[in-house]
Amino acid sequence: MERIVVTGLGAVSPHGLGVERLWKGLRSGRTAIGEVNLFDATRHRTQLAGISETGEVPLGAAARRLSRADLFAIEAARQAFADAGLAGAESRADAGVFFGSSTGGMFEGERVFFDNLKGQQKSRTRARARMWAAQPVCSPANAVARMFGLHGPLETCATACAAATMAFESALESLRSGEVSLAIAGGSDGLCEMTHGGFNSLRAVSAQPTRPFRADRDGLNLGEGSGVVVLETETHASARGATVLGELAGAGSSCDAHHMTAPQPEGLGAQLAIERALQDAGVKAGEIDFINAHGTGTLHNDCAEWNALCRVFGEGAGDLPLTSSKGSVGHLLGACGGLEAVVTLLCLRAGEVHPTPGGGQVGPDCPVDLVLDQPRDLPEARTALSLNLAFGGANAALVLRGAAPGASS
Amino acid sequence: MGLKPLAEALRRGQQPLAVVDRSRGYHRPSGARLAGLMACDSFEPWLSRRTARRMSPASRSAVCAARMALDAAGLSATAEPDGSTAVCLGTSYGSTNYATDLLHQIQDPGPLGISPLLFMETVANAHAGQIALAVGATGPNLTISQREASGLLTLARGADWIRVGRARRVLAGCVDEVSPILHAILDRFGALARSSSTEDLEVARVFDADRNGFVIADGATVLILESAAEAEQRGAATLATVAASARANDPSASVSDWGAGHVQLARRLTGRLKAQGVDLASIDLVVSGASGSRRGDRLEALVLREAFGNDLPVVLAPKAVTGEYGGGFLASAFLALDGIDWAATPGFRRADPELDLTPHAGEPLARPERILVTSLAAGGAACWVVLDRSTA
Numbered sequence: 083m084e085r086i087v088v089t090g091l092g093a094v095s096p097h098g099l100g101v102e103r104l105w106k107g108l109r110s111g112r113t114a115i116g117e118v119n120l121f122d123a124t125r126h127r128t129q130l131a132g133i134s135e136t137g138e139v140p141l142g143a144a145a146r147r148l149s150r151a152d153l154f155a156i157e158a159a160r161q162a163f164a165d166a167g168l169a170g171a172e173s174r175a176d177a178g179v180f181f182g183s184s185t186g187g188m189f190e191g192e193r194v195f196f197d198n199l200k201g202q203q204k205s206r207t208r209a210r211a212r213m214w215a216a217q218p219v220c221s222p223a224n225a226v227a228r229m230f231g232l233h234g235p236l237e238t239c240a241t242a243c244a245a246a247t248m249a250f251e252s253a254l255e256s257l258r259s260g261e262v263s264l265a266i267a268g269g270s271d272g273l274c275e276m277t278h279g280g281f282n283s284l285r286a287v288s289a290q291p292t293r294p295f296r297a298d299r300d301g302l303n304l305g306e307g308s309g310v311v312v313l314e315t316e317t318h319a320s321a322r323g324a325t326v327l328g329e330l331a332g333a334g335s336s337c338d339a340h341h342m343t344a345p346q347p348e349g350l351g352a353q354l355a356i357e358r359a360l361q362d363a364g365v366k367a368g369e370i371d372f373i374n375a376h377g378t379g380t381l382h383n384d385c386a387e388w389n390a391l392c393r394v395f396g397e398g399a400g401d402l403p404l405t406s407s408k409g410s411v412g413h414l415l416g417a418c419g420g421l422e423a424v425v426t427l428l429c430l431r432a433g434e435v436h437p438t439p440g441g442g443q444v445g446p447d448c449p450v451d452l453v454l455d456q457p458r459d460l461p462e463a464r465t466a467l468s469l470n471l472a473f474g475g476a477n478a479a480l481v482l483r484g485a486a487p488g489a490s491s
Numbered sequence: 492m493g494l495k496p497l498a499e500a501l502r503r504g505q506q507p508l509a510v511v512d513r514s515r516g517y518h519r520p521s522g523a524r525l526a527g528l529m530a531c532d533s534f535e536p537w538l539s540r541r542t543a544r545r546m547s548p549a550s551r552s553a554v555c556a557a558r559m560a561l562d563a564a565g566l567s568a569t570a571e572p573d574g575s576t577a578v579c580l581g582t583s584y585g586s587t588n589y590a591t592d593l594l595h596q597i598q599d600p601g602p603l604g605i606s607p608l609l610f611m612e613t614v615a616n617a618h619a620g621q622i623a624l625a626v627g628a629t630g631p632n633l634t635i636s637q638r639e640a641s642g643l644l645t646l647a648r649g650a651d652w653i654r655v656g657r658a659r660r661v662l663a664g665c666v667d668e669v670s671p672i673l674h675a676i677l678d679r680f681g682a683l684a685r686s687s688s689t690e691d692l693e694v695a696r697v698f699d700a701d702r703n704g705f706v707i708a709d710g711a712t713v714l715i716l717e718s719a720a721e722a723e724q725r726g727a728a729t730l731a732t733v734a735a736s737a738r739a740n741d742p743s744a745s746v747s748d749w750g751a752g753h754v755q756l757a758r759r760l761t762g763r764l765k766a767q768g769v770d771l772a773s774i775d776l777v778v779s780g781a782s783g784s785r786r787g788d789r790l791e792a793l794v795l796r797e798a799f800g801n802d803l804p805v806v807l808a809p810k811a812v813t814g815e816y817g818g819g820f821l822a823s824a825f826l827a828l829d830g831i832d833w834a835a836t837p838g839f840r841r842a843d844p845e846l847d848l849t850p851h852a853g854e855p856l857a858r859p860e861r862i863l864v865t866s867l868a869a870g871g872a873a874c875w876v877v878l879d880r881s882t883a
Contacts, residue, residue, distance in 0.1 A: 126602045147746045179740065183636075184615065195594050195672075198517075214676050218584065219615050219636045224870040227740045233755050235738030236872040237644060240582070240615035240636040248633050255651050261738070261763070276593055279602040280610030335657075336574050337632035339623040342611050351629060354574045358657075473611070474620020476632045 086257045087319050088328040088482075090166025090312030092158035092268075093424050096132035096305055096411045100161060104421075105428050108410050108436035109457050113291045115303045115412050120189065121275045127282040128289045131273055132305030132412030147213065148225055149187025154308035154417075155222035155270035156229050162266060163230065166312040167324060171231050178234035178262040180253035181223035182245025182269030184416030189274035191217035219416075222270035222308070234262045240416065243376070244335070245269055246309070247419030247470040247478035251333035253313055263318035268310030268420030277415065278304055284343060292379035292413075294406035295388075295452050296442040302378040305412020309421030328427045329483040331365060331465070334358025338475030344382050345471055349390025355477035356394045356469060363465075363481035367395050370402065370481075371463035372435050374426045375450070376471045377406025378413055383471060388448035390469075403458055404450045405429075409438040419470045423480055426468045430484030433461040492531055493559065497819055498826050500812050504834030504853075506694070506706065515591075517675035523683040525693045526669045527708025527814035538625075547586035547612035550621040552711035553666040556818070557622045560662065564715040565727055569627045570660070577630035577658035579649040580619040580713075581641030581665035583816050588670040589613050618666050622713070630658045639780060639787075640868035641665050642712065642821045646876050647736035649716045659721060664713035667816035674707060680747055682869075683707065684783055695783030695815075697808040697836055698792060698850050700843040705782035708814025712822040729881035731828050734861065737763030737875045741790070744871035749786040756790075756867070757797035760875050769877050775804055775859035778824040779850070780866035782810040783838070791867050792846035808836045808850040820866075828880050830858030 093100060096114035097107030107114055115132045123129040136150055137157025145153070168174045190213035220238035227236050235256060239249040246269025253267040281287045281304060288301035313330055336358065338351035345352070360367060375387055391399040407418075407425045414421055429435050434457040444452050468480045500507060509528040511518075529552065534543055537555040546554065557578075561568055570576035590613045596605050611617060616634035623632050631652065635644045642665030649663035677683050684693045684704040696702040722729050739759035743750030761771060781791040795803055807827055813819025827833065835853030842849050864876045 178738075192594060192597075196598060199595075199598050214680070218638060218870075220638060220870060220872070221746070223637075224744075224746070224872070227871055228742050228744065228746075231742045233740055233742065233752075233759060236637060236740040237648070237738070238636050240585075240634040241619070241632065242614050242616050245616075248631075251631075252633075252648065255655060255657075256738075259651065259655075260766070275597055275602070276590070276610070276613065279597050279605045280593070280607075280613070282602065283605040283607045283610055335631040335633070337578065337620070337623040337629050339627050339629045342617065342620055342624065343607075354629065358574075472616065473614045474616045474632065475623060476616060476620065 083258060085316040086254055086313055086330045087316050087326045088311050088330060088427060089314055089319050089324040089326060090162040091327060091424050091427060092161030092310040093421060094134050094137060094154040094158050095307040095421060096134050099137055099157060101424060101428060108425060111437040111439055111455055113410055113439040115291045120273055126279055128287045130291065130303050132303060134307040149190045149221055149272060151183060151186055151222045151270045151272035152225035155226050158268065158308035158310040159226045159230060159266055162310045162312045168312065174264060175231060176234050176262065176264060177232045178256055178265040179223050179227045179232055179236045180249040180265055180267040182239045182249040182416045182419055183219050183222050184242050184245055184271050185274050185277055186219035186221040187217040188276055189272045192275050241476045242472035242474060243415055243418055244470045244472035244476040244478040245416035247480055248335055250330060250423060250480055251335055251478060254330055254333050257313060257315055264314045266310060267313055268308060269417035270308035271306055271415045271417040273304055273306040286380050288379060291440060292409055293440040293442055294377035294379040294409045294438055295384050295444055295448050295450050297445040298442050299379045299381065299384060299445065301380055302408065303412040305414045307414050307421060308417050309424040311423060326485045328430055328485050330480065331483050332359045332363025332481040334362055335478040340475055342474055345386035347386055349386045349393060351475060352387060352390035352471055352477045353393040355479045356390060356467065359479035359481045365465055365481050369465050370467050371460060372403040372466050374422050374466065374468040375404050375406050376469050377408055384448045388450055400449055401451055403435050403453055403460060405435050405453045406438045409440055422468050423482065426466045426482050430463060430466055433463060434459050494822060497822055498831050501809060501823060501826060502832045502834055504812060504837040506812055506837060511674045512671045515671050517672050523678040523685050523693055525706060526674055527706055527817060528669055529710055545608060546621060547589045549586045549666045549668040550612060550618045553580060553618040554621050554625045556664060556711040556713040557626055557662050560713040560715050561626060572627060572629055574629045575659035576628040577652055577661045578619045578622050578628050578632045579645040579661055579663045581635045581645040582615060582618060583636065583638050583641050583667050584673055585615045586612050586668060587673040588668055591670055591672045622662060628662065637872040638868040638870055639815065640866040640872040640874045642818060643864060643866040643874040643876055647738060647874055650733040650736060653716055653718050661716040662713050663716050664711060665818045665821060666711035668709040669707050677707060694838040695811050696838040697781050697783045697811040698788050698843065698846055698848050699839045700841045702783045702785060702788055705784050706814040708817035708819060710817035710819055712818035730825055731881060732879040734877040734879045735764050735767035735769040739873045741871045741873060746870065748869055749790045749867060750871060753790055753793035753797050756794045756873055760798050764877060771799055772802065773861050774863045776827060776862045777804055777806045778827050778862055778864045779806050779808050780820060781808050782815045787867060789846060791865065792848040796847060805856065806848060806850045807833060811836050811838050824864040828859060828862055828878055
C-alpha cells in the first residue's frame with residue numbers, strides 16, 4: 083500500500099493567520115480564548131470563545147456571498163497549497179477536497195433570520211439574504227474547490243466534532259485507491275449563536291478558560307477557524323520533488339451507539355477507533371510517542387477518553403505525553419480535527435509537544451501525563467495519535483508520522 | 492411508507508404534492524406553495540410514538556428507513572456489537588424545522604431558554620447518530636452533506652468501506668425534511684418550480700424547455716450494503732451490485748447554482764469508470780438526478796451528451812415524481828433496476844433544443860442489466876454510481 087504523505091499545512095486559528103502564529107501561540111502556553119464579540123453574548127450563560135480573524139485573500143465581489151467559515155477555509159487552503167509548492171492552478175487542478183464542517187455558514191444565516199424577525203429594512207434584509215447561499219454545511223468545502231479551481235472529488239463530512247478527522251479518513255481512502263493522487267483535507271467552522279447557545283443549554287460550556295483533564299474542569303469553550311493539509315501519494319510527491327512534512331499513516335472510526343450527547347463512559351467506542359487507526363497504519367500501540375487528545379474539558383469527555391486510552395495503551399497510558407489544543411484555541415467543532423492534525427504535525431516537526439494552558443491539578447479520574455506550563459522536548463518522537471469524539475457517538479482517530487530527519491521526496 | 496407507494500407513484504407518474512405551511516411569514520405572497528410532504532403521523536411499527544417524540548422529523552424518517560432496510564434484508568434489528576456495522580448517511584440541510592424553532596428560542600425567550608433536545612437534533616449528524624443508537628451500529632458513522640449529491644455520495648463511500656474492510660455492513664442512504672423556512676429560502680433564490688403567467692401549476696418539468704425549478708420533498712431512504720460473499724453466505728437476496736463509482740467537482744459552479752463545466756465532468760466520469768473496468772457502452776439505462784432546475788438540468792444533459800455521444804440510453808428522471816432531497820431518488824434507482832413499470836416523465840412537454848435530451852416517454856422498458864445513477868449538486872459536487880442487476 084502506497085504511503086500518503088503531507089506536503090502542505092495551513093491554519094486559521096484564534097492565535098492568528100498561519101501555522102507559525104498558531105505554533106507560537108501554542109508553545110507560549112497562553113490561551114487565545116477571550117470574549118465573544120460576534121453577537122451579544124451577555125444574553126448567554128457564558129461569554130468566552132476562541133475567535134479567529136478572516137484571511138486577506140483578494141476575493142472581490144465573490145466575498146459578498148462567503149461566510150466566515152468559507153473565508154477561514156479559503157485562507158487555510160491558500161497557505162497549505164503555497165506551503166506545498168502548489169500555487170499554480172494547473173498543478174492542483176485534479177485535487178480532491180475532503181472537508182469537515184459542522185455549522186458552515188450558520189452565523190450568517192442567523193443574522194438574516196434575526197433581521198427578518200426584527201422587521202429590519204427590506205434593503206438591508208435583501209442584501210444579507212444572499213448570504214443564505216453560504217449557509218449549508220458544505221459551503222466551506224465548496225468555496226475551496228471553487229476558488230482554487232479543483233476538479234477532483236468533493237466531500238463534506240458533517241459528523242460534528244469528528245467531521246474533519248473523518249474527512250482525513252475519506253481522503254486517505256481516495257488516495258490509496260488511486261481515485262486521486264492529490265487532495266486537500268481538513269475542516270472549517272465559524273462560531274454562531276446557535277451552537278454557543280446550544281452547548282450552553284447542555285451545560286457543557288465553562289464560564290472560564292477551559293481546563294482539559296484538570297480536577298476542577300467544568301466544560302469547554304467553543305472556537306472557530308480552519309486547519310488544512312495537502313495530502314498526496316508518495317509517488318506524486320516524489321515526481322514533483324515536493325518536500326515531505328509528514329505522513330498520514332492511518333485512520334479509524336467508530337460509533338458509541340450509546341447516547342446522543344454523552345460519550346460511552348468506559349471509552350469503548352473511542353478505543354475501537356484508536357485500535358482501527360493503529361491497525362490501519364500498521365503501528366503498534368507502543369510506537370505512539372504522544373497524543374493530541376480530543377480533550378474538551380468536560381467532565382464526561384475527558385474521563386471517557388482516559389478510559390479509552392487505558393484500554394488501548396494499558397499501564398503505559400499514564401506515561402504517554404498528552405496535550406489538548408482546545409485548551410489553547412477552543413473547540414473548533416467540525417474543524418477541530420483539521421487544526422489538531424496540523425498541530426500534531428507541527429509537534430512532530432519541532433520535536434516537542436505544546437503545553438495545555440491553565441493551571442490546576444490533573445483530575446484523579448483522568449490521570450494523563452498532561453503537558454503543562456511549557457513545551458516538552460520529544461526529539462525522538464516519530465509517531466503520534468490525534469483523536470476526536472463527537473455528538474451522536476462518532477469517534478475518529480488518526481495516526482500521523484513526522485518526516486524522517488532530512489527527508490524530502 | 493415503504494417502497495410500494497413509491498413504485499406506484501413512479502408507475503402512475505404522479506407527484507404526491509401538498510401545500511406547505513405559509514403561516515409563519517417567511518414566504519413571498521406570490522411564492523411557491525407546494526412540496527412533496529410525507530403524509531404520515533405514525534411511524535409504528537418501526538418507531539414508537541414515545542421515541543419519536545424525542546426526534547426531529549428527519550431523524551424519525553431515517554430511523555424508520557434503517558429499520559425497514561434491515562428487515563427487508565433479513566437482518567436482525569440490532570447489529571452485532573463488534574463495530575462491523577457502519578452508517579453513512581447523507582443530508583442536504585438536516586433538520587431545518589428544529590433549527591428554525593431553536594432560532595426562535597434564541598430570540599424569545601432568549602438563549603437561556605434553549606431546549607437541549609432541539610439543539611441536539613439540529614446537529615447535522617443527529618440522524619446518523621439516531622440510526623446507530625436505534626440499531627446498535629458501532630462501526631464508522633459518517634454524515635455526508637453535499638447538497639443534491641449527498642445521497643449518492645454515501646452509496647459510493649459506503650461501497651468503498653466494504654471493499655477496503657472498514658465495515659462488513661453499511662447502512663447507507665439519505666434523509667431530508669421540508670420546513671417552511673427552507674421552502675421559502677429556496678423559493679427566494681428561484682430554485683423552486685413556480686406558477687407561470689399562463690399556468691397556475693408548480694410542476695418540476697425535468698429537461699423540459701420551460702422548466703423553471705424543482706419541487707422539494709422530505710423523507711429518507713436507507714440501503715444495506717455488504718460484500719457479495721457476505722450476502723451469499725447468509726443466503727440474502729441481492730438487489731444490485733455496485734460496479735463502479737466516480738466523484739468530481741465543477742469549479743465553475745456558483746455558490747448556489749450549477750456550473751457549465753460539462754466537458755471536464757464528462758471526462759472525469761468516463762475516466763474513472765474506465766479505471767474500474769466499466770465502459771459506458773455497457774450502460775442500459777440512466778437514472779438521472781435532474782430535477783427541473785434550469786441550470787442543473789442543462790449541465791446534466793450536456794454531461795450525458797458529452798460522455799455518451801449519440802449512444803445515450805433511455806434516461807429516467809425520477810425527481811419529476813419524487814422531488815428533490817427526500818431520498819426518493821435513491822430508492823427509485825433500485826426500482827428502475829428491478830424493472831418496474833415506469834410512466835412517461837410527468838411535466839415534460841417540449842424538448843429543449845439546447846439539451847437535445849428527451850427523458851423517458853412512457854414506452855415499455857426492458858429490464859436493465861446495468862444502470863448509471865447520476866447526481867450533480869448545486870455548488871459543484873458530482874457523483875455517479877454504476878449498479879448491476881444481481882444475477883443471484
